[in-house]
Amino acid sequence: MREFSRVSSNWRSQQVAEEYLEQFKVPVLSDIDTRALVRHLRDHGVMRGVVSTIESDAEKLVAKANSIPKMDGTDLAKEVSTKRPYVWEVGERSHEPVAVVGVKDEPPRFHVVAYDFGIKHNILRKLRGEGCKVTVVPAQTMAEDVLALKPDGVFLSNGPGDPEPCTYAVDSIRRLMGRQPIFGICLGHQLVGIALGGKTFKLKFGHHGGNHPVKQLKTGKIEITAHNHNFAVDPDSLPESEVELTHMDLNDSTLEGLRHRNLPLFSVQYHPEAAPGPHDSHYLFKEFTKMMEEWKG
């Protein structure tokens, strides 16, 4: 960062940042030209790096940076996934007083099986809040095992790493397409793209932040959205007869959403569940429940 504050000014403060970071073993680099760093990464692309508060030999650290495995071709999803299935029961309003929110969560009307490729808990809270009982399963769960849980819909989560090596997930998605409504976010969206015959590619420096403008192509409406991804789906690689492109990033025209023209399947690259926001894209969870309702119907 540019300038680290060693004091806290909020009356609620119980600890200064430095103590907190030391407690959780996080080193901090401050007093650098952060604009120069951003421009360097923007011009040359994202790259591996090391921050050190214990080594002063820059050459050694550069060598260490070069020894870090590159993300391209790395399947990280299976590393971070849950090892065992579990049921998620907490909605996003569970912690709020009833007097404030009225009904805490919609009573469960659907059973969703969610593939955990590195799933964010707020996705689970949003699904539960929209009336979904959620069973979370490991990344490498076979499609037949998912179907045996008798879901009303399948969710494909976000996660780290390159989608291409996650062939087990692409196989499962292909087996589930047309047999269950499917909604994917971020890595889940990339896996859907590959399952539909498309290709993914690595962005020069990724999309990171909570203020990215995304356009709904059908309506022209603009959503402000949260992004955290380094890969994207190549829209030209998708079969036009089967896939409708639904959302596009206005900063660089990256594909941000797609929908199957005939099957109950849609996905977005960005994070509609982002907490504390923006909340422009919360409607997507209602679209998923509507899709499941129509499928059941």
Next chain:
Amino acid sequence: MQAILALEDGRVFRGKGYGAKGECYDPSLD
């Protein structure tokens, strides 16, 4: 204390260190 950010292309940023004594080189996650 001092701190360094070293990038794979050899670019180095030197500054002040705070928080823990250690190193951090997690690849950015998707």
